Structure formats: C-alpha cells, structure tokens
Amino acid sequence: MTKKIVIAGSGFAGMWAAVSAARAVSLAGKEADIEVIVVSPMASLTIRPRLYEAVLENMNPDLAPLFEAVGVSHIAGLVQTIDADARLIEIGKNDGTQLHLPYDKFVLAAGSCLFQPPVPGLAEHTFNVDQLEGAHRLDIHLKSLANRPETAARNTVVVAGGGFTGIETVAEMPERLRKVLGHDADIRVVVVEQAPHIGPDLGPVPRPVIEQALAECGVEIITGAAVNIVSADSVTLSSGQRIQTHTVIWTAGARANPLAGQIPGERDRFGRVIGDAFLHATEVDDIFVTGDVVQAATDGLGNTTLMSCQHAQSLGRVAGHNAAAELVGLPLHPYSQPKYVTCLDIGPWGAVYTEGWDRQVHLTRDAGKALKQAINTTWIYPPPADRNAAFVVANPDFVIVP
Numbered sequence: 001m002t003k004k005i006v007i008a009g010s011g012f013a014g015m016w017a018a019v020s021a022a023r024a025v026s027l028a029g030k031e032a033d034i035e036v037i038v039v040s041p042m043a044s045l046t047i048r049p050r051l052y053e054a055v056l057e058n059m060n061p062d063l064a065p066l067f068e069a070v071g072v073s074h075i076a077g078l079v080q081t082i083d084a085d086a087r088l089i090e091i092g093k094n095d096g097t098q099l100h101l102p103y104d105k106f107v108l109a110a111g112s113c114l115f116q117p118p119v120p121g122l123a124e125h126t127f128n129v130d131q132l133e134g135a136h137r138l139d140i141h142l143k144s145l146a147n148r149p150e151t152a153a154r155n156t157v158v159v160a161g162g163g164f165t166g167i168e169t170v171a172e173m174p175e176r177l178r179k180v181l182g183h184d185a186d187i188r189v190v191v192v193e194q195a196p197h198i199g200p201d202l203g204p205v206p207r208p209v210i211e212q213a214l215a216e217c218g219v220e221i222i223t224g225a226a227v228n229i230v231s232a233d234s235v236t237l238s239s240g241q242r243i244q245t246h247t248v249i250w251t252a253g254a255r256a257n258p259l260a261g262q263i264p265g266e267r268d269r270f271g272r273v274i275g276d277a278f279l280h281a282t283e284v285d286d287i288f289v290t291g292d293v294v295q296a297a298t299d300g301l302g303n304t305t306l307m308s309c310q311h312a313q314s315l316g317r318v319a320g321h322n323a324a325a326e327l328v329g330l331p332l333h334p335y336s337q338p339k340y341v342t343c344l345d346i347g348p349w350g351a352v353y354t355e356g357w358d359r360q361v362h363l364t365r366d367a368g369k370a371l372k373q374a375i376n377t378t379w380i381y382p383p384p385a386d387r388n389a390a391f392v393v394a395n396p397d398f399v400i401v402p
Contacts, residue, residue, distance in 0.1 A: 002032075002033060002034065002035050003033060003034045003035070003104040003105075003327055004034075004035050004037060004101070004102065004103050004104050004105075005021050005034060005035070005036045005037065005103070005104065005105045005106075005107065005320075005323050005324060005327070006037045006039060006089060006101060006103040006105070006106050006107070007021070007036070007037065007038045007039070007106075007107040007109055007320070008039050008040075008079040008089070008106070008107070008108050008109060008110045008259065009038075009039075009040055009108070009109035009110040009111055009257075009291070010038050010040035010042075010043060010044065010045060010063055010074075011045060011046065011048070011109065011111045011291060011292075011312065012045070012291065012309050012312040012313050012316060012380070013109040013111070013290045013291025013292070013312040013313070013315050013316035013319070014038060014040065014107075014109035014110075014111075014290075014291065014316060015038075015045050015063060015066075015316065015382060016312075016313055016314075016316030016317045016320060016394060017107050017109050017288075017290055017316040017317070017319050017320030017323070018036055018038050018067065018070075018072045018320060019066070019070050019072070019317075019320065019383070019390050019391070019394040020316065020317040020318075020319075020320035020321045020324075020394045020395070020396060021036045021072075021107075021320035021321065021323055021324040022036050022070040022071050022072050022320075022324075022391075022394075023070070023321070023324075023390075023391040023394045023395065024320070024321050024324035024325050024328060024330055025071075025324050025327075025328060026071075026391065027328075027330065028324075028328035028329065028330060030327070030328045031071060034324065034327055034328065035073060036071070036072045036073065036324070037072070037073045037074070037075060037101075038067065038072055038073070038074050038075070039074075039075045039077060039078070039079050039089075039091055039101075040074070040076075040077075040078075041076060041077065041078060041094060042060075042076065043062065043063045043064040043067055043074040043076070044060045044061060044062050044063055045060070045061050045063055045381075045382055046059065046060050046131065046132050047059045047060070047061070047376075047380060047381070048130070048131070048309070049309050049376065049380060050376050051129040051130070051131070051132060051134075051135040052129045052135075052165060052168045052169040052172060052345070053172065053376075054139070054172060054175075054176050054179075056132070056135055056136060056139060059132055059135075060132055061381060061382055063382060065385035066382055066383065066384075066385045066390060068385070069385040069386060069387045069390065070387050070390055070391070071387075075091060075093065075099070075101075076093060076094040076095075077091045077092050077093035077094050077099070078091065078092050079091055079110065079259060080092045081262065082106070082108075082259060082262045082263060082287075084262075084263065084264060084284040084285075084286075084287060086102075087102055087103055087104070087106070087286060088100055088101070088102050088103070089101050089103060089106065103286070104286065104327060105286050105287075105288065105323040105324070105326060105327060106286060106287045106288070106323075107287075107288045107289075107290060107319050107320060107323050108257075108259060108260065108263065108273075108281075108287065108288070108289050108290070108293050109290045109291045109293070109316060109319070110257035110259045110260070110291075110293055111257055111291055111292045111293070112254040112255060112256055112257060112270075112292035112293070112307050113130065113254065113255060113257060113258075114128055114130040114250065114251075114253075114254060114255075115252060115253040115254055115255045116250065117252075119227060119228065119229070119230060120228075120229045120230065121229055121230035121231050122227075122230050122250060124230075124232075125230045125231060125232055125248060126160070126230055126248045126249065126250040127141060127247065127248065127249050127250070128249060128250050128251065129165065129169055129249065129251065130254075138249065141247065142176055142177070142180055142247065143180055145177075145180055145181060145246065145247070146180050146181060148246070150185075151244070152188070152244045152245075153233045153234065153244040153245050153246045154181075154246055155177070155181060155185055155186055155187045155188060156187070156188040156189070156190070156243065156244060156245040156246075156247070157170075157173045157177060157187075157188075157189050157190070157245065157247045157248075157249065158190045158191075158192060158227075158235050158243055158245045158247065158248045158249070159173070159189075159190070159191045159192070159248075159249045159251060160192050160227045160235070160248060160249065160250050160251065160252055161191075161192075161193065161250065161251035161252035161253065162191045162192065162193030162195070162198045162199060162200070162221070162223070163193075163199065163200070163201055163202075163251065163252075163253065164199070164201070164202065164342075164344060165251040166191055166193070166251035166252070167191070167198070167199055167210060167214070167344060167346065168344065168345045168346070169249055169251055170189060170190075170191040170214070170219050170249075171213070171214060171217050171219065171345065171346045171347030171348075171349065172347050173189045173219070174187060174189050174217055174218040174219065174347070175217075175347060175348055177189065187218075188220065189217075189218060189219050189220065190219070190220045190221075190222060190243060191214070191219055191220070191221055191222070192222045192223075192225055192226070192227055192235075192237060193221070193222070193223045193224075193225075194223075194224065194225060194226035194238070195223060195224070196223055196224050197223055198210060198211060198214070198221050198223060199344075202342065202344070202354075202359060203358065203359045205354070205358060205359045205360060205361060206342075206344070206352055206354055206359050206361050209352050209361055209364060210344070210346065210352065213346040213347075213349040213350070213352065213364075214346065214349075216349050217346065217347045217348060217349050222237070222241075224239075225237040225238050225239040225241065226238045227248070227252075230248050232246070233245070233246060235248055254270070254292070254307050255270055255271045256270055256271035256272045256273075256292055256293045256307075257292070257293055258271070259293070260272060260273050260289070260293040263281050263284060263287060263289065264281070264283040264284045265281050265282055265283040265284065266282075266283075268295045270295075270307070271293075272289075272292070272293055272294055272295040272307075273289040273293060273294055273295070274294075274295050274296075275288075275289045275290075275294040275295065275296045275335075276296075277296075277297070277334040277335060278318070278322045278332045278333070278334060278335065279294060279296060279315065279318055279319040279322060279335055280322075286326075288319040288322060288323050289319070290312070290315040290316050290318070290319035290320075291311075291312040291315050291316060292307040292312065294315060294319075296315065296335055297335075298311070298335075298336065298337045298338060298340065299336065299337070299338040301338075301357075303340065303357055305337075309380050310337075310340075310341070310400060310401065311337060313380075313400050314335070314337045314396075314398070314400050315335060317394060317395065317396045317398060318333055318334075318335040318396045319335075320394075321333050321395070321396040322396075333396040333397070337400065339355075339399075339401050340355075340356060340357050340401075341353065341354060341355050341356075341401050342354045342359060343368065343371055343372045343375055344372075345369070345372050345376075349365065350364060350365035350366050350367075350368050350369040351363070351364070351365075351368035351369045351371065351372040352364050352368050353367075353368045353371050353372070
C-alpha cells in the first residue's frame, strides 16, 4: 500500500518541505511506494514578505508546474482537524466537501496569522498587509482617498506596530500618499510602537540608522504608546493622544496558525510547537512541525527560529527531508541555521542590512536596497519547474544565507 506524507500549507516552509520530501523519496527510488501530498487552498506561494510594497504584481506565483515536475500532489482545501492518535486529518475542500485523509507522516507548515487583540474598532476600521487580499484592500483604499474632501484624517496614515513589517510598511507610505493626493499635499505618516524604542526586536545597533532613515522618509515616530481605540476617523492612544485618520494599518505581531494547538506538546508564547533537532513534534509520533508553527534552536548558542522567510525556507527543507527519510531509510538531518541576517527595506531611503544576532550594520541606503531587491525579486521565489534543478536546491544542507 502506498504510504503518504501529507504537508499542510504551501507557504515557504510547506513548498520546500514538499520538494525536499520528493527529493528524498527519489534518492531512495521509492516514488512508486510513497506519495507526497500538499493541502492548501491553492497551489501557490504568497510572497508575504513583499506585501508592504505598493505594486502587488507576481505576489502569488503558481506552484502547480513545480509540484507536477517533482511528483507532488495537491489537494485544494484546508486542514481542519488533526487526529494524531489515528494518524488522520480532516480537510475542508474548496468544493465544500469533507475529506478524511490518513497519513504515515504529517508535516504542519500552516504558517502564522496576524495577531489581533480585542482593541475596540480594530476589526472594523483597520487595514493590514498580512495576506494578499488585505494588501489589495489597503491599496484600493489608499487610491480612493483622492475622492474624499481634504481633511487631516484623509491625509494621515497611522501604522500600529513598529516592528519589521511596521517599519517597511510605514516607510512606503509618504511616497504612496503623495502619488494619490499630490506632491504638495499636507500629509502626515505616523508609526506607533508600544515599546520604548522603534524596532524593539531589531536591537539597539541598527536603531539610529532606522530612526534617521524614517525621519528622512517623512515618518513621525511615537513610542511608549499603544493603540487603544480605532474609529472610522481617528485612533486614540494609551497616552490619551488622538490622531485624526481614515487609514490605520495594523502590523502588531503574529501568532502560529491555530492548528498548532491541536498537536500535543509544549508551545511558546506565540503558539508555536517546540520542536526537536529534527523538527519532530516531540510528544507525538509521525508529526513534524516547521516554518512559523515551530520554535527550534538555530545553533548551540541559545538562539531560536523567528517567524521569517529566512528561517522557514531552511526549516521546510529539513522537515520534508526527515519526514521522507523516516519512511525510506535515509539518515535524518538535524536543523541548523547559525548565520542570521536582516535586510530591512526603508522606502526611498534605501535599506539596512545587518549580520548576526547582534545585528551589526553592513550595508545601508542604495547598497542595502540593491540587496533587498535581489532578495525580494529572486531569492525567495520558487525554483523553476525543473525536477533536477529543484532537487539540487532542495537538499536539507542548502545554505539559505551564504
């Protein structure tokens, strides 16, 4: 009987898990004995790291040709329940039917979702760049501002959350607003961060560069305050300050997909399952966790994975390989990603590139921007739909950041 490796999700981790698993099956000559199946609404990869950008073309590349080339099947739907004891998942298919699918190995690569706390008005009156639909909705809204009477609220954008996504999003806003409202429009762009400093997770080393860059872009920074209330025409901060605006963009953090909560085991504060060195869910057999749903050690120094494309690509390769390796008798591969970098886009100013967990600045402005554009337009996209070429870059040893 054919054995099944089922992968939930076709994001960065899910896509690479599928190709890496297919590669391991091929290496063992077991294609006739093992089926690799991906479950996701569409056989496509949403390029989430780019959804802050103004131009949203080619942000959802089709994975069907790649999956066909490497021998991966796709089921259009969402995994709804995971029965670890029975090794069975329930899928809600796009056509409205339900499917109960047994597995021999299951890889949870369902990603993360935007954290939305119970802030009054948040659900009704904010925009986001978490998914492609939300990014399109924001773009339509921004373009519609030109049809409204000129007011302070029309001319003001507030970005709630001054982390990585918040900084990249807010840095684009002055230029996007001027294209809509005119170069001479009296615009105001504000980023609000509840921590004492902008980019709290990015640490102190790049902070002066980031602050200078945002100032040059025309962004106002408010720290030490949270968004408490959102209405159709304003936000009220925890400090009591009220800002008139029709445009509030929420970027304040992410949480692991709720499916992670169905897997037995310890979880971190983001809802991620704690994985072992091989990305097993440690308290249940035959399940691997990868991408944004796992916390795993990146090195022997105490650093752990972040919810990032950089880590997801390697995590996916390792989880997919190991899921297949356990079925075909290949050695398991421990996850390790000791080199950590960041490349933060700061709009027309450029970008800042850092290396190491202490984020030492190596490139800024145009040089940083050139690297960021290479990452965003080439490095993070799917490989060509060529079996041999895809397998070359799908091995679990592949170095994401040289």
